[in-house]
Amino acid sequence: xKQVSLASxxxxxxxxxxxxxxxxxxxxxxxxxxxxxxxxxVLKPGDVATEHSHKDMHEVFFxxxxxxxxxxxxxxxxxxxxDCFHVELNDLHEVSNPASxxxxxxLMYFGIxxxxx
Numbered sequence: 001x002k003q004v005s006l007a008s009x010x011x012x013x014x015x016x017x018x019x020x021x022x023x024x025x026x027x028x029x030x031x032x033x034x035x036x037x038x039x040x041x042v043l044k045p046g047d048v049a050t051e052h053s054h055k056d057m058h059e060v061f062f063x064x065x066x067x068x069x070x071x072x073x074x075x076x077x078x079x080x081x082x083d084c085f086h087v088e089l090n091d092l093h094e095v096s097n098p099a100s101x102x103x104x105x106x107l108m109y110f111g112i113x114x115x116x117x
Contacts, residue, residue: 021049023042068101
């Protein structure tokens with residue numbers, strides 16, 4: 001068993017963003033087979049993780065607090081606390097916290113490598 005505390009995990013930038021999105025990698029790549037990471041991200045109002053896709057992995061996003069928007073294959077979907085999203089292989093996706101929002105959106109997310117690819 002391994003135990004970590006968010007208080008002891010440094011923040012870093014998100015690779016699909018030029019904004020101020022921060023993430024904390026709770027379980028890094030390589031610790032669990034096929035898991036690319038398990039992370040917590042904070043999106044401030046106006047932050048955008050720009051549209052991208054993954055040819056070799058699935059991603060799962062869970063909204064802890066705040067509200068946002070996921071663009072999935074061109075369709076806008078509201079993100080609200082308690083919502084969970086499974087983004088499949090090759091899905092174009094973008095996550096944002098619109099500038100009109102007044103609070104941060106906090107997400108927990110992980111990626112799973114698809115061994116069949």
